[in-house]
Amino acid sequence: MGSQNFDHIVIGAGIQGSFTAYHLAKNKQKTLLLEQFILPHSRGSSHGQSRIIREAYHEDYYTCMIPECYRLWAEVEAEANINIFRKTGLLVIGAEEDRDFQAIKRVLQQENMTREQFAERFSSVQLPVGKSVVDDENAGVLFADRGLKAVQALFQRFGGVIHDGEKVMEIIPGSTITLTTKNGKYQARSVVITAGPWAQSLLTSIGIELPLQTLRINVCYWKEKIPGTYGIEKNFPCFIDLRALGNKDDVYGLPSNEYPGLMKICLHSGTPSQPDERDKNPSDEDIKMVSDFVSKYFPGLVPVPAVVEHCMYTVTPDKDFILDHHSTHSNIVIGAGFSGHGFKFAPVIGKILSELSLTSQPSYDISSFKISRFQSFVKSTP
Structure with missing residues (x-):
């Protein structure tokens, strides 16, 4: 040819x-x-069916891009005549002394939600002790x-x-x-x-x-004990908990939507793996860590994943x-x-x-x- x-x-x-x-x-x-x-x-x-879009970044070189990202996603929605974005808001959870949390607060120009306000709005979530919350009101879910x-x-x-x-x-x-x-x-x-x-x-x-490293990510979905408790139809938000497990890794979640009655909660990290060997010898260490997180902070979820899928990250230093x-x-x-x-x-x-x-x-x-x-x-x- x-x-x-x-x-x-x-x-x-x-x-x-x-x-x-x-x-x-x-x-x-x-x-x-x-x-x-x-x-x-x-x-x-x-x-996969969903990703988070948010303004909650602390680096200038990302925050300057976000407004056009929203605009261009909306342009694709209009050109294709299809819904891609659902506004849900995003709870950013972090220690008050955390430098990244403080920087995100400045970007969002938001004050902390009080624990009383949090408990009133999100009674199905136990806010971690020693953590504060700000709300990225314009964030939401992209239907990937x-x-x-x-x-x-x-x-x-x-x-x-x-x-x-x-x-x-x-x-x-x-x-x-x-x-x-x-x-x-x-x-x-x-x-x-x-x-x-x-x-x-x-x-x-x-x-x-x-210097690229490929990581296998466990994408976990957790069953609601009462269907709809954390559902997108009830306007439950996305969240990201900065350094949630006492280390450098974050835990993030999206409201139940992809699978009926299942909420997506994952560790923002994974296990080194070659892309063509992604499904060999999977590790469940991070699943155990997220399971512990779910059992402590999401009492309305069964703390054993109902579905586990895989994705690849390609990570720079x-x-x-x-x-x-x-x-x-x-x-x-x-x-x-x-x-x-x-x-x-x-x-x-x-x-x-x-x-x-x-x-x-x-x-x-x-x-x-x-x-x-x-x-x-x-x-x-x-």
């Missing part, structure tokens, strides 16, 4: 790659979106699978091409980049790599090794994203290391990656996302 030519090729049809391709096609660029698995699939980081499908459909509506079931076997850099898959060859003037847990193997093949050009091949753009909190940012991340592909000035200061911050970790070969 002869080579097929495109302006841009995006490798990886998760939410980041799909939004990148969407922005390119919307800018009238001939764009190919390549995915190694048959769509839809649940092997990576973008599947629905949003991903909508973005991909819009990309095709704008003229984009999706080839799934095609794993990239070889990348040959140059002024025109050549990709080889099991089905043929493709050429483009730029390539964007948004391959999630598989990014490292692709990057190594083109001479760069980044500082938990911040990588949005940058390849150090040698400037027409190869890298989006990686979304560290389990990138889904909500995908509309803006896709916009930035598309701008880098078009050699346009990025809409945001991306200095915090440059590869150079890991210079002591990065390995390059000619």
Whole structure:
């Protein structure tokens, strides 16, 4: 088969790659979106029915993006004529002396909820001793699978091409980049790599090794003793408990909605695992920790998970994203290391990656996302 030519090729049809391709096609660029698995699939980081979107960040480089994230998600809802976002609010729980908690309070410009107010509004939750609460009133749930499908459909509506079931076997850099898959060859003037847990193997093949770690995450759902107690239809909010288990890891939760009568509560961390071996030798240590958390603070839930699913995080040492050009091949753009909190940012991340592909000035200061911050970790070969 002869080579097929495109302006841009995006490798990886998760939410980041799909939004990148969407922005390119919307800018009238001939764009190919390549995915190694048959769509839809649940092997990576973008599947599942729900994610949290929130303003409650303490880093300026995230808080400045959030307003446009909300706007662009709403734009996709309008274009696709489908509901993707449900406002629920988000309870941010943390120790008063915690620096991140104080920073989030300043961002939200909210005063602490008193324990009496909390008990009146959320009688089904036992607030941890020594913890305070602020309310991110504009936060809510993104219906993830629905949003991903909508973005991909819009990309095709704008003229984009999706080839799934095609794993990239070889990348040959140059002024025109050549990709080889099991089905043929493709050429483009730029390539964007948004391959999630598989990014490292692709990057190594083109001479760069980044400090990325892949983690297997247990996504746990807990049964309500009385159905609806923590339900989205009763306006129960999402929550995040900062350093909930006395360590650096947070516990987060979403109201019951995905599965009737089951609330999603998870540890924001996981076990090192290669993406193709995600389901081998699963560890239940973190499930036991979350089970203890549930039994103490959510008396209306059965403290044994009713459903456990899996997801992959691709984590950087500082938990911040990588949005940058390849150090040698400037027409190869890298989006990686979304560290389990990138889904909500995908509309803006896709916009930035598309701008880098078009050699346009990025809409945001991306200095915090440059590869150079890991210079002591990065390995390059000619």
